[in-house]
């Protein structure tokens with residue numbers, strides 16, 4: 366039975382939503398944490414189909430609705446969302462939301478920040494930059510969200526080797542594997558701390 370003391374989380378994404386799905390599956394058997402909402406600014410993104418398949422309530426909002434943060438805030442309050450997880454969410458979080466959810470918004474980034482962070486650094490852009498620079502390692506970073514892209518306090522990092530034969534596709538698979546393995550566990554310990 367899901368109890369009242371559950372920590373409610375929302376997951377926001379703008380693309381495929383494979384991390385969102387993985388997070389939902391991880392918490393589906395939890396007695397302490399539940400995903401009560403998937404949010405997206407892209408009504409045609411694959412994440413919307415995943416939300417429907419998983420039967421997790423889906424909220425599609427515009428950039429303007431995010432920035433004014435009135436309607437969206439009302440939904441988060443109604444669903445008692447305490448933490449917002451960004452998993453491939455590409456819009457900047459507005460100041461109002463950062464104030465109201467101070468230290469309660471976390472993001473995953475597919476590199477070892479501060480390397481390859483900032484505007485435009487997402488998805489394959491990150492991996493091709495890592496390969497272009499012949500880095501020996503890449504990895505994932507889970508961090509708190511603040512007013513600058515990818516600059517909030519780092520909560521967790523995990524490295525992986527970049528091998529000679531790696532290309533964007535193989536490197537992105539290695540990174541995804543790390544994300545699926547660690548991100549839900551880090552969320553769990555963060556929200557239950």
Ligand code: GRF
Nearest residue numbers: 381382383384453473474475
């Ligand atoms: C992930 O690599 C994540 O690190 C980054 O965006 C990607 C999202 O992929 N922030 P998906 O939408 O979860 O499949």
